[in-house]
Amino acid sequence: MRKMKILTTDLHRHLVCHCLALLVILLLAAASLSQAQTVRSAAAYYNRGNERYKKGDLDGAIADYDAALIFEPRLARAYNMRGSARYNKGDLDGSITDYTRAIEIDPHLALAHYNRGKARRDKGDLDGSIADYTRAIELNPRLSSAYNNRGNARREKGELDGAMADLDIATRLDPHNAVVYNNRGLVRRAKGDLQGAIADYDRAIEINPRFAEAYSIRGNARQDTGDLVGSVVDYESAIKFDPSFAKAYGNRGLARLSQGDMAGAEKDFDACLRLDPKLKPSLEEQIQQAKRRLAARH
Numbered sequence: 001m002r003k004m005k006i007l008t009t010d011l012h013r014h015l016v017c018h019c020l021a022l023l024v025i026l027l028l029a030a031a032s033l034s035q036a037q038t039v040r041s042a043a044a045y046y047n048r049g050n051e052r053y054k055k056g057d058l059d060g061a062i063a064d065y066d067a068a069l070i071f072e073p074r075l076a077r078a079y080n081m082r083g084s085a086r087y088n089k090g091d092l093d094g095s096i097t098d099y100t101r102a103i104e105i106d107p108h109l110a111l112a113h114y115n116r117g118k119a120r121r122d123k124g125d126l127d128g129s130i131a132d133y134t135r136a137i138e139l140n141p142r143l144s145s146a147y148n149n150r151g152n153a154r155r156e157k158g159e160l161d162g163a164m165a166d167l168d169i170a171t172r173l174d175p176h177n178a179v180v181y182n183n184r185g186l187v188r189r190a191k192g193d194l195q196g197a198i199a200d201y202d203r204a205i206e207i208n209p210r211f212a213e214a215y216s217i218r219g220n221a222r223q224d225t226g227d228l229v230g231s232v233v234d235y236e237s238a239i240k241f242d243p244s245f246a247k248a249y250g251n252r253g254l255a256r257l258s259q260g261d262m263a264g265a266e267k268d269f270d271a272c273l274r275l276d277p278k279l280k281p282s283l284e285e286q287i288q289q290a291k292r293r294l295a296a297r298h
Contacts, residue, residue, distance in 0.1 A: 042072035049081060058085045076106035080115060087119055095119045110139035114146050121153050129153045144173035148180050155187050163187045178208035182217065189221050197221045212242035216251060223255055231255045246276035250283050257290045 049064030065082035068075055083098030099116035102109055117132030133150035136143055151166030167184035174180060185200030201218035204211055219234030235252035238245055253268030269287070273280055 042068045042075055042078070045071065046075065046078050046081070049078070049085075053081060053085055058089050061085045074105050076102040076109050076112065079105065080109060080112045083112070083119075084115055087115065092119050092123050096123075108139055110136045110143060110146075113139065114143065114149075117146070117149060117153075121149070121156075126153050126157050130157075142173055144170045144177065144180070147173065148177075148183060151187070152183055155183075155190065160187055160191050164191070176207055178204040178211050178214065181207070182211065182214045185214075185217065185221070189217075189224070194221050194225050198225075210241045212238040212245050212248065215241070216245065216248045219248075219251055219255070223251070223258070228255050228259050232259075244275055246272045246279055249275065250279060250286070254286055254290050257287065258294060260294070 045064045045068035049061045049068065052058075052064060053061040062082055062085045065078045065085065068078045069082075072078070079098045079102035083095040083102065086098060087095035096116055096119045099112045099119065102112040103116070106112070113132045114136040117129045117136065120126075120132060121129035130150055130153050133146045133153065136146040137150070140146070147166045147170040151163040151170065154160075154163035154166060164184070164187050167180060167187060170177070170180045171184060181200045181204040185197040185204065188194075188200060189197035198218055198221050201214050201221065204214040205218070208214070215234045216238035219231040219238065222228075222231040222234060232252055232255045235248050235255065238248035239252070242248070249268045250272035253265040253272060256262075256268060257265035269283065272283060
């Protein structure tokens with residue numbers, strides 16, 4: 001009888017241990033399944049957010065990134081993309097907050113550094129912007145857009161040699177990007193290299209024959225060289241490809257004024273200010289300068 005009790009107790013202990021082990025296995029499986037479902041749910045919202053972002057549905061994209069982050073709060077990519085959606089809505093502070101959080105979670109996410117650099121530049125923080133582009137380049141040395149944007153920020157700071165170095169690299173990494181040549185042309189013009197600037201605008205237009213800004217800026221460089229006829233032709237091309245390009249009308253007006261075509265100039269000035277009234281102070285100053293130059297020639 002005593003043996004029977006011992007056997008029964010041992011069996012009971014064995015069954016309890018077996019049940020506990022089985023319970024642990026079931027709990028681990030459930031946790032694993034739950035985690036997998038959470039990851040799938042986060043990915044589903046994130047992917048749908050990306051699709052909405054591509055279609056321009058920024059509010060819908062933000063809602064999906066919000067949901068993805070509820071399921072997976074450390075999904076750095078979701079913070080980065082939500083930051084981009086906020087940036088495109090004009091919410092610079094919100095975008096910087098999201099990019100910063102993405103970087104805190106994943107310091108090696110080059111795009112988050114790059115995107116924060118764009119937002120900081122738009123807020124006027126050129127030093128912060130340059131620091132972000134520099135870090136993005138360290139993480140991805142072939143990110144041509146980071147060199148391009150850092151070059152723009154350096155030009156705005158007056159660091160023309162550094163800007164030129166960046167844009168040289170950008171043209172090597174992305175030799176078919178019209179915007180990069182256009183931006184390098186701006187640096188060359190600022191350095192006084194008008195022929196080099198015109199050559200860069202030529203290349204930008206060769207790549208993208210409908211690039212209105214490149215025509216307009218090449219027109220500016222041609223004005224600087226005294227080629228008023230060529231500048232007017234460029235402004236006309238800019239207006240052809242972008243009829244709402246207020247500055248192109250203003251610049252063509254200035255070239256016509258310098259040619260002595262007062263009536264044509266007035267029409268262009270009227271069109272410029274009708275499209276963008278905020279240009280009035282700077283345009284009036286340029287008109288007075290052009291009139292003084294014209295008077296000095298006579």
